[in-house]
Amino acid sequence: MPANLTPQYLDAERRYRQAKQPPEKIRALEEMLAQIPKHKGTEKLQADIKRRIAKLKLDLERRPATKRGAGIFVEREGIGQVVLVGRPNVGKSALVRRLTNARPEVGDYPFTTKKPLSGMLEFENVKIQLVDLPPLALGMVEGWVLGIVRNADLILWVVDLGSDDLLEQVETIEQILGQAKILPRGARERVEITEPGQVVKRVLMVANKADLPGATDRFRLLQEHSGGRVPLVMVSALAGTGLDGIAPMVYEALEVLRIYTKPPGKAANRSQPVALPRGSTLLHAAEAVHKDFSAKLKYARVWGAGKFDGQKVHREYLVQEGDVIEFHI
Ligand SMILES: Nc1nc2c(ncn2[C@@H]2O[C@H](COP(=O)(O)OP(=O)(O)OP(=O)(O)O)[C@@H](O)[C@H]2O)c(=O)[nH]1
Numbered sequence: 001m002p003a004n005l006t007p008q009y010l011d012a013e014r015r016y017r018q019a020k021q022p023p024e025k026i027r028a029l030e031e032m033l034a035q036i037p038k039h040k041g042t043e044k045l046q047a048d049i050k051r052r053i054a055k056l057k058l059d060l061e062r063r064p065a066t067k068r069g070a071g072i073f074v075e076r077e078g079i080g081q082v083v084l085v086g087r088p089n090v091g092k093s094a095l096v097r098r099l100t101n102a103r104p105e106v107g108d109y110p111f112t113t114k115k116p117l118s119g120m121l122e123f124e125n126v127k128i129q130l131v132d133l134p135p136l137a138l139g140m141v142e143g144w145v146l147g148i149v150r151n152a153d154l155i156l157w158v159v160d161l162g163s164d165d166l167l168e169q170v171e172t173i174e175q176i177l178g179q180a181k182i183l184p185r186g187a188r189e190r191v192e193i194t195e196p197g198q199v200v201k202r203v204l205m206v207a208n209k210a211d212l213p214g215a216t217d218r219f220r221l222l223q224e225h226s227g228g229r230v231p232l233v234m235v236s237a238l239a240g241t242g243l244d245g246i247a248p249m250v251y252e253a254l255e256v257l258r259i260y261t262k263p264p265g266k267a268a269n270r271s272q273p274v275a276l277p278r279g280s281t282l283l284h285a286a287e288a289v290h291k292d293f294s295a296k297l298k299y300a301r302v303w304g305a306g307k308f309d310g311q312k313v314h315r316e317y318l319v320q321e322g323d324v325i326e327f328h329i
């Protein structure tokens with residue numbers, strides 16, 4: 001990495017890394033190009049940025065129009081956006097009713113849900129957004145539904161343990177996601193992108209209707225099919241069993257960590273964590289706490305597992321779950 005990259009450049013680079021959608025990424029890369037000091041030492045980096053912009057623009061052009069979504073999207077809230085995906089009537093809306101404050105309609109017929117509706121799932125001191133969606137069925141999915149799935153942080157894939165065609169259900173959803181270039185990824189798996197426009201999404205599988213006859217046997221079948229790749233949980237939205245297991249698994253699958261800030265000489269506020277992607281640095285943390293912080297940051301002190309109390313850390317320090325950070329600007 002060449003020296004003397006400006007804070008404006010680093011700021012744009014950080015936005016590039018956090019950007020989820022190609023247009024956002026392109027904007028951030030263009031900003032990086034504008035801000036990069038133009039000299040011999042950065043020539044390679046400049047060329048690399050230009051190459052990335054060209055590739056993203058090409059990918060955008062090649063994306064079929066239906067996948068851009070027809071303007072319906074769900075504003076983000078909480079530390080992560082989690083979408084419920086599954087074929088009709090598996091109990092997605094019933095689960096959202098059970099787990100959040102939202103009250104989507106539950107019906108004993110397919111295609112009850114027509115619009116997205118979100119509610120907040122509480123886990124320890126954080127809130128996670130759950131989005132109820134219309135079902136996925138071959139040839140019957142509107143583009144915006146898959147648009148919302150593409151943009152989410154995590155897929156909660158709901159299957160029905162009461163029905164005999166369980167594995168067929170799984171295959172159909174895989175097929176629909178595949179057509180939308182959404183590649184599901186389990187916990188420790190690495191999934192490689194092989195075509196432009198593909199996105200990789202973490203998934204958790206929620207096997208619902210555990211109260212119905214034959215559910216336990218079908219759950220075992222599902223476990224064998226998944227071979228331990230995708231985390232699974234068996235629940236009943238109707239009977240209320242197994243539901244407590246969902247929030248910790250969702251939190252884990254979001255792959256975030258929590259830090260707490262403290263003013264000098266005072267205690268940290270443990271009820272207000274800042275959630276960051278794992279692998280974030282002190283600079284990312286500063287930026288997340290306050291827009292101006294990262295540019296003005298002089299140093300920080302950290303109380304946490306990886307450091308002795310109050311140790312001074314540098315900008316590239318990798319923040320750890322539970323760190324208490326005192327920023328000095
Ligand atoms: N036995 C049993 N029935 C359930 C359970 N969860 C939901 N149901 C029933 O399954 C039916 C469908 O539930 P919904 O929550 O509307 O399913 P959905 O997946 O949102 O359906 P769509 O909106 O059509 O995609 C309703 O009759 C629910 O009462 C469960 O755990 N056990």
Ligand SMILES: [Mg+2]
Nearest residue numbers: 092093112113
């Ligand atoms: Mg529904």
